[in-house]
Amino acid sequence: MAEPFRILVADDEPAQLELIGGFLKKQGFEAFLAENGQNALRQFREVPFDLVLTDQRMPDMSGLDLLKAVRAIHPEVAVIVITAYGTIETAVSAIKAGAKDYLTKPLNLDELLYRIEQVRERLRLLSENRDLREALQRQHRIEGIIGESGRMLEVFSMVRRAAPSEATVLIRGESGTGKELIAKAIHYASPRASGLLIRVNCAALPDTLLESELFGHEKGAFTGALTKRKGRFELADGGSIFLDEIGDLPLSLQAKLLRVLQEREFERVGSSLPIRVNVRILAATHRDLEGLLSAGQFREDLYYRLNVVTILLPPLRERRQDLPLLMDHFLKLFAEKNRKTIRGFSHEAREALLRYDYPGNVRELENIIERAAVLTRDEVIGQADLPLSIHEPEEEKSEGTTLPAATEGIERRMIREALARSGGVQTRAAELLGISERALRYKLKKYGLTGEDAAS
Ligand SMILES: Nc1ncnc2c1ncn2[C@@H]1O[C@H](COP(=O)(O)OP(=O)(O)OP(=O)(O)O)[C@@H](O)[C@H]1O
Ligand SMILES: [Mg+2]
Incomplete structure (x- = not known):
C-alpha cells in the first residue's frame, strides 16, 4: 500500500471493535480503536484520519453526533455510520449530515472492505485532481491572480501575450472583477516592470483638477497653482500609466488624451511647451463604452485608439468554477491576517457561498470571507458567519x-x-x-x- 490509510473505529461493543480492528489491520490499514464517542473524538483531535467508522448506538454519544463533531473539526473527513438493521431513518439522517455511507448490522466484512475502497478511491481521485489543478495553475499562473476556469485561462493568456508589447490595453469588466489586478500584472510582466506604474482615477476629480493631475501645471496656471507641478504622465515616464475609470473621462480631456495617444506629447496646464514622454498606456472601465459612444459622451477616435488590445474580465457568476479556489485563497489570506486557525467552511456555508450570485464580483466574495474570518469563533466558517443576503432562499433573492x-x-x-x-x-x-x-x-x-x- 502506497500511503498509510488511517481509519478510526468507534464502537462500544468490545467484541465488534476487536473484530473490525483486526480485520482492517489484516487488510493493511492503520486502524485506531475507540470504545466510545468521547474517546474517538479525543483521538480524532490528535491524529489526522482519512476515515471514521462509527457505530450509531453508543452510550455516551450517538454515531450521528460523532459524525457532526468530527466534521466540525475537519469538514472534509469521510465518515461511515454503522446502524442496526432496520433503522433506515438514522441512515438517512447520517447521509444528510454528510456521512459518505452507512452499513447495517450484522456487519458483512467484504462489504465493509468494498465501501472503504470506494472512499479511498474517491480520496485518491480528489488528490490527483488537486495535483493536476496545481500543475495547470503553475503553467498558466500569474502571481496573485486566482482562476482556473476556461474564461480566466483565456485572460491569463491575453495578459501574457500583451505584456511584452507596447500596445495600449483596455481592460473591461464589471466592478470588482479584478481590472486593477490585471493592469498590475501586465505592467509587472512587461519590459517596463522596473519603471513606475502610475494610476489615475479619471472619475474621482473635476475636469480642471484632473487635467492638471494628468498633465501637470505651471506656477500660477490657475487659482491655487502656487508652484509648478509635474503631472502623472511625466511621473510615469519610462513606465506605465493606468487610466482607471476611463469611461468617466470628461469630453474636454478626451481630446487631449487622444493627442497623447497619437503623438506621446502634451503641454502642462498654463504652458505652451510640448512635453514628450515614453509611457505605456493601460486603461480600464466598467462602463458600457459603446453606449457612451452612441450617446455622444465618448469620442469615437479615442475609443478606437484605446481599443487595440481589449481584455474582458467575466463576472464571477459566469465562472463559478473559480469559486472554490477563490474561497480557499481568501480564507487562507484572512485567517493568516487575523492570526486564526480556520480549517474550512461548514457544508452549509460552502453551499451558500457556491450558490450566491455575487453582483459585486470578486471584491464582494473577498469582503464576505474577510468578515467571516473576523467574526467566526470556530475553526470552521459556519452559516452564521455569513451575511444574511447570501443565504436567503431563491425567491427573496429576486426581490429586485x-x-x-x-x-x-x-x-x-x-x-x-x-x-x-x-x-x-x-x-x-x-x-x-x-x-x-x-x-x-x-x-x-x-x-x-x-x-x-x-x-x-
Ligand atoms: N482573480 C482574482 N484572484 C485574486 N484576487 C482577485 C481576483 N480578482 C479580483 N481580486 C481581488 O478583488 C478585489 C477587487 O479587484 P480590483 O480592484 O482589481 O477590481 P476592479 O475590477 O478594478 O473593480 P472596480 O471596477 O470596482 O474598480 C481586489 O482586492 C483584488 O485583489
Ligand atoms: Mg478598479
Whole structure:
C-alpha cells in the first residue's frame, strides 16, 4: 500500500471493535480503536484520519453526533455510520449530515472492505485532481491572480501575450472583477516592470483638477497653482500609466488624451511647451463604452485608439468554477491576517457561498470571507458567519433592487415566518408582527398568501 490509510473505529461493543480492528489491520490499514464517542473524538483531535467508522448506538454519544463533531473539526473527513438493521431513518439522517455511507448490522466484512475502497478511491481521485489543478495553475499562473476556469485561462493568456508589447490595453469588466489586478500584472510582466506604474482615477476629480493631475501645471496656471507641478504622465515616464475609470473621462480631456495617444506629447496646464514622454498606456472601465459612444459622451477616435488590445474580465457568476479556489485563497489570506486557525467552511456555508450570485464580483466574495474570518469563533466558517443576503432562499433573492420591491420581499418573508410560528393562526401572527389583524388580512391578500402559507 502506497500511503498509510488511517481509519478510526468507534464502537462500544468490545467484541465488534476487536473484530473490525483486526480485520482492517489484516487488510493493511492503520486502524485506531475507540470504545466510545468521547474517546474517538479525543483521538480524532490528535491524529489526522482519512476515515471514521462509527457505530450509531453508543452510550455516551450517538454515531450521528460523532459524525457532526468530527466534521466540525475537519469538514472534509469521510465518515461511515454503522446502524442496526432496520433503522433506515438514522441512515438517512447520517447521509444528510454528510456521512459518505452507512452499513447495517450484522456487519458483512467484504462489504465493509468494498465501501472503504470506494472512499479511498474517491480520496485518491480528489488528490490527483488537486495535483493536476496545481500543475495547470503553475503553467498558466500569474502571481496573485486566482482562476482556473476556461474564461480566466483565456485572460491569463491575453495578459501574457500583451505584456511584452507596447500596445495600449483596455481592460473591461464589471466592478470588482479584478481590472486593477490585471493592469498590475501586465505592467509587472512587461519590459517596463522596473519603471513606475502610475494610476489615475479619471472619475474621482473635476475636469480642471484632473487635467492638471494628468498633465501637470505651471506656477500660477490657475487659482491655487502656487508652484509648478509635474503631472502623472511625466511621473510615469519610462513606465506605465493606468487610466482607471476611463469611461468617466470628461469630453474636454478626451481630446487631449487622444493627442497623447497619437503623438506621446502634451503641454502642462498654463504652458505652451510640448512635453514628450515614453509611457505605456493601460486603461480600464466598467462602463458600457459603446453606449457612451452612441450617446455622444465618448469620442469615437479615442475609443478606437484605446481599443487595440481589449481584455474582458467575466463576472464571477459566469465562472463559478473559480469559486472554490477563490474561497480557499481568501480564507487562507484572512485567517493568516487575523492570526486564526480556520480549517474550512461548514457544508452549509460552502453551499451558500457556491450558490450566491455575487453582483459585486470578486471584491464582494473577498469582503464576505474577510468578515467571516473576523467574526467566526470556530475553526470552521459556519452559516452564521455569513451575511444574511447570501443565504436567503431563491425567491427573496429576486426581490429586485428598488426600495419598494425589497420592502415587499421583507414583508412577505416576515409574514410567512409569523404564520409558521403561529401555526397559521392569524390573530397570533398579527400580534407577532405588531400589526392589526385587519392589516394582516389586507397584506395576505395583497401578496396572494393564505393562512397555510407558512415559511418552509
Ligand atoms: N482573480 C482574482 N484572484 C485574486 N484576487 C482577485 C481576483 N480578482 C479580483 N481580486 C481581488 O478583488 C478585489 C477587487 O479587484 P480590483 O480592484 O482589481 O477590481 P476592479 O475590477 O478594478 O473593480 P472596480 O471596477 O470596482 O474598480 C481586489 O482586492 C483584488 O485583489
Ligand atoms: Mg478598479
